[in-house]
Amino acid sequence: MLSRVAERVYWAGRYLERTEDSARLIDVHSQLLLDLPPAVGVGWPQAMTIMGLSDAVSRSAAASERDTLKRLLTDESCTSSVIATVALARENFRTTRDIVPSEAWQCVNELHLFARSQLRWAVGQRRRHDILSEVVARVQQIRGILHDTMSHGPAFHFLRIGTALERADMCTRIIDVAVASLLQRAEPLQRYDNTLWMSTLKSLSAYQMYRQYVRRRIRGPDVLAFLFQDAEFPRSIRHCLLEIEQCLERLPNGGALTKKLYVVTKSVTNLEVRKLDIAALHAEVDRLQVALADLNTQMSEAWFRPEDDSRKK
Amino acid sequence: MRIDWKQYDPGNTFDELLRAPGQPRPAAEALTRYLASLSPKQLASRQDAAERAIVEMGITFTVYSEGRNIDRAWPFDIIPRTIPADEWDRVAAGLTQRLTALNMFIDDLYHHQRIIRDGIVPAEIIATSTNFLKPAIGARPAHGVWANICGTDLIRDADGTVYVLEDNLRVPSGVSYMLENRIITKRVFPELFSESSIRAVDDYPSLLFEMLTSLSPRELERPEVVVLTPGIYNSAYFEHAYLAQRMGVELVEGSDLVVGDDDCVYMRSITGLERIDVIYRRINDTSLDPECFEPDSLLGVPGIMRAWRAGNVSLANAPGSGVADDKVVYAYVPKIIRYYLDEEALLPNVPTHLCSDPTELEYVLANLDKLVVKPANESGGYGMLVGSHATRKEREEFAPQVKANPRNYIAQPVLNLSTVPTLVEGKLEPRHVDLRPFILQGASTAVTAGGLTRVALRRGSLVVNSSQGGGSKDTWIVETAAKPAAKPAAKRRRR
Numbered sequence: 001m002l003s004r005v006a007e008r009v010y011w012a013g014r015y016l017e018r019t020e021d022s023a024r025l026i027d028v029h030s031q032l033l034l035d036l037p038p039a040v041g042v043g044w045p046q047a048m049t050i051m052g053l054s055d056a057v058s059r060s061a062a063a064s065e066r067d068t069l070k071r072l073l074t075d076e077s078c079t080s081s082v083i084a085t086v087a088l089a090r091e092n093f094r095t096t097r098d099i100v101p102s103e104a105w106q107c108v109n110e111l112h113l114f115a116r117s118q119l120r121w122a123v124g125q126r127r128r129h130d131i132l133s134e135v136v137a138r139v140q141q142i143r144g145i146l147h148d149t150m151s152h153g154p155a156f157h158f159l160r161i162g163t164a165l166e167r168a169d170m171c172t173r174i175i176d177v178a179v180a181s182l183l184q185r186a187e188p189l190q191r192y193d194n195t196l197w198m199s200t201l202k203s204l205s206a207y208q209m210y211r212q213y214v215r216r217r218i219r220g221p222d223v224l225a226f227l228f229q230d231a232e233f234p235r236s237i238r239h240c241l242l243e244i245e246q247c248l249e250r251l252p253n254g255g256a257l258t259k260k261l262y263v264v265t266k267s268v269t270n271l272e273v274r275k276l277d278i279a280a281l282h283a284e285v286d287r288l289q290v291a292l293a294d295l296n297t298q299m300s301e302a303w304f305r306p307e308d309d310s311r312k313k
Numbered sequence: 314m315r316i317d318w319k320q321y322d323p324g325n326t327f328d329e330l331l332r333a334p335g336q337p338r339p340a341a342e343a344l345t346r347y348l349a350s351l352s353p354k355q356l357a358s359r360q361d362a363a364e365r366a367i368v369e370m371g372i373t374f375t376v377y378s379e380g381r382n383i384d385r386a387w388p389f390d391i392i393p394r395t396i397p398a399d400e401w402d403r404v405a406a407g408l409t410q411r412l413t414a415l416n417m418f419i420d421d422l423y424h425h426q427r428i429i430r431d432g433i434v435p436a437e438i439i440a441t442s443t444n445f446l447k448p449a450i451g452a453r454p455a456h457g458v459w460a461n462i463c464g465t466d467l468i469r470d471a472d473g474t475v476y477v478l479e480d481n482l483r484v485p486s487g488v489s490y491m492l493e494n495r496i497i498t499k500r501v502f503p504e505l506f507s508e509s510s511i512r513a514v515d516d517y518p519s520l521l522f523e524m525l526t527s528l529s530p531r532e533l534e535r536p537e538v539v540v541l542t543p544g545i546y547n548s549a550y551f552e553h554a555y556l557a558q559r560m561g562v563e564l565v566e567g568s569d570l571v572v573g574d575d576d577c578v579y580m581r582s583i584t585g586l587e588r589i590d591v592i593y594r595r596i597n598d599t600s601l602d603p604e605c606f607e608p609d610s611l612l613g614v615p616g617i618m619r620a621w622r623a624g625n626v627s628l629a630n631a632p633g634s635g636v637a638d639d640k641v642v643y644a645y646v647p648k649i650i651r652y653y654l655d656e657e658a659l660l661p662n663v664p665t666h667l668c669s670d671p672t673e674l675e676y677v678l679a680n681l682d683k684l685v686v687k688p689a690n691e692s693g694g695y696g697m698l699v700g701s702h703a704t705r706k707e708r709e710e711f712a713p714q715v716k717a718n719p720r721n722y723i724a725q726p727v728l729n730l731s732t733v734p735t736l737v738e739g740k741l742e743p744r745h746v747d748l749r750p751f752i753l754q755g756a757s758t759a760v761t762a763g764g765l766t767r768v769a770l771r772r773g774s775l776v777v778n779s780s781q782g783g784g785s786k787d788t789w790i791v792e793t794a795a796k797p798a799a800k801p802a803a804k805r806r807r808r
Binding site: 004094098102106110154251252253257 | 368370371540554555558564569580582584
């Protein structure tokens with residue numbers, strides 16, 4: 001498999017996942033804001049921070065909801081917007097069309113056409129949920145096609161690593177913002193905590209599984225432990241890391257990277273989440289984000305742009 | 314109002330579907346009957362369905378416009394063009410004969426040049442050809458075949474004669490659109506395919522792959538074949554990706570390949586460097602190797618010509634094949650066929666005036682209003698003058714260019730290209746077409762069933778190139794004789 005193609009497939013997986021995650025986040029956040037009085041202090045800036053838009057414009061309280069949503073959904077110059085990630089996913093699939101099943105490419109292309117014509121109607125409230133859930137559903141369909149029609153060889157593993165890495169990254173971002181805004185609030189506002197933690201779970205599609213497997217009322221530390229460490233929920237950080245490990249093991253010369261990642265996974269597994277204070281949680285999130293960024297670099301060195309051309313077979 | 318074929322008048326051109334108003338040709342009988350049974354609304358909804366399918370399937374070609382490249386949907390007309398199978402078999406035989414002779418000609422030019430020494434082709438046309446590549450002299454491509462993939466443009470004149478308009482022996486494109494046009498037409502008119510016997514076209518990728526593996530310098534069970542593209546900004550990128558996908562081979566760019574100290578070509582893969590045996594290259598000769606040709610080309614692979622000359626990798630088409638699709642060489646093709654094969658050309662050339670000949674030049678300049686004048690080495694319909702459609706001023710400006718460099722121009726009479734009914738604002742009107750079949754030659758030769766029919770969408774226009782407002786149609790090779798034997802005995806019943 002070509003190095004260049006491996007890299008594009010990996011990014012195709014990342015952008016596709018980012019599209020799904022952002023669409024869901026914006027949808028869930030919209031629902032949440034309907035349930036909260038302004039005094040709770042939750043608004044669009046939190047969502048923007050999660051999506052990596054923490055510049056002054058984004059944090060400005062004065063920005064109208066309309067402007068904010070335009071930026072998050074349809075601003076092509078903003079690389080974190082949904083339209084931009086869809087376009088990037090499509091471009092990476094378009095340039096790997098020779099190895100991606102054509103049914104999947106066609107759905108990616110249709111997702112792009114849908115996003116281009118429909119996202120602008122999600123700026124207003126009325127159709128936002130319908131359109132965003134269709135974006136999510138289309139991404140899930142694409143992933144299903146890829147899983148069931150593409151050989152589970154190197155290309156598929158790179159795609160899966162991209163997906164899992166992006167998903168883990170999104171999970172750390174959501175945890176980070178939730179910790180910042182939820183664990184340090186004044187007494188009178190705590191009666192909204194249940195709603196807020198529920199919303200945190202929902203933005204990762206984790207609410208229902210949390211209910212089934214944790215079987216306890218929603219408490220911040222339990223939610224955090226579930227998102228960090230659950231071994232069976234496919235969007236928990238630990239699960240994503242295990243998935244990446246499995247893929248790395250199957251790739252040629254993946255041994256060294258697997259070992260490095262194993263250390264990270266182990267530290268997540270052994271974390272005593274419920275005992276950590278806010279500062280320690282932040283530090284943990286930072287450490288994980290650095291580890292994910294390192295993994296990205298190491299993959300690049302191992303497979304995408306190897307410096308050494310003397311490795312003839 | 315439903316289609317009334319009596320109202321359809323192709324005038325004095327040869328129409329591919331109708332002999333005269335209201336009289337379909339035998340190969341088009343089922344089609345015209347079926348079309349007449351559709352209401353205008355049904356017809357329009359089928360064209361819509363086709364256009365939607367093209368957008369959804371992402372069938373595009375890339376055009377440059379205002380400094381950025383745009384992926385445009387492929388323009389397609391749903392009314393197919395029909396050709397009777399027995400006629401097509403004769404055309405295919407002519408195409409095979411022509412490519413066989415052209416390949417012998419190219420091989421001769423890069424070795425002994427017998428044809429020049431025997432005085433059949435003048436030495437000057439080689440000496441002045443920009444497509445004759447010195448680094449290719451003495452090279453020995455597999456099977457002695459240089460042009461492995463050829464797209465030959467055919468046209469039909471008013472009297473029904475099929476002429477060869479030009480041979481494209483460098484990097485002909487269009488075959489993916491031929492394949493996609495069929496897929497779309499099957500979706501739009503499924504009824505017709507179950508009713509008539511139309512030859513399938515979808516085995517092209519297998520034939521191409523087989524031909525390419527037959528070129529491998531190493532005797533391997535599975536030689537490593539790749540498609541080399543100039544990249545996503547090339548107008549035919551869609552096709553490069555399409556063919557790689559359908560053949561199941563890697564689509565590579567120049568930067569993915571590297572030539573080792575052992576003069577072998579390798580690709581940069583996730584397991585290190587992997588040796589390549591056959592490259593179906595879709596980049597031009599002079600961009601292939603910055604060591605040999607344009608030193609600042611970023612598209613090519615330094616040293617690839619070395620590897621090719623050493624016989625360590627096959628390039629299809631072989632560098633230098635373009636010497637034979639020079640429009641001046643074209644004029645000599647009938648003689649070339651006679652010289653190498655001792656046969657008469659089965660497919661005629663369009664009568665061609667070589668401006669390099671002073672008498673012919675004088676005739677051309679005096680008759681500019683009746684001729685098409687073409688540069689010898691351009692493709693895509695660029696830089697030519699259609700005398701009958703040009704203004705006096707355009708002709709006066711063109712003449713000095715021809716005089717300044719007569720070797721670079723040829724002239725041909727304006728042929729009245731045949732027409733096919735085409736959907737224009739809900740009605741069927743005659744539009745001019747050409748046909749580009751594809752011929753594959755390696756260990757053996759194969760010709761596509763039909764090819765890509767290109768159509769000039771503007772009334773009266775003869776320019777069919779997609780870069781200049783042309784569209785395309787599906788091409789049906791129709792068996793007109795009695796249908797082949799009845800279907801095999803009932804299949805075993807499913808439990």
